[in-house]
Amino acid sequence: MADKSNPRQGFKLEASVVERMDPKKIPVTQDEEKSEVSGQYRYNGWTQCPWCGHVGWTNGLSTDYYISVRCGRCGGYFSA
Secondary structure (H helix, E strand, O other): OOOOOOOEEOEEOOHHHHHOOOHHHOOEOEOOOOOOOOOOOEEEEEEEOOOOOOEEEEEEEEOOOOOEEEOOOOOOEEEO
């Protein structure tokens, strides 16, 4: 179980970057912890939206690079 009190901090994405992304491939934060089968270097954990401060459960985080995420509360896009 991941620690919700120490979430991975997100970084805001510019609108020009968001326009080029496929929304179907962007994970959305959730209010509760849910497990999914992940790849070898991927994991699930809590992330914090830089737009509204919401802490949500995010699937598919990577230890090697940041991924794009959409906040489940405000809908803002960020990297985590």
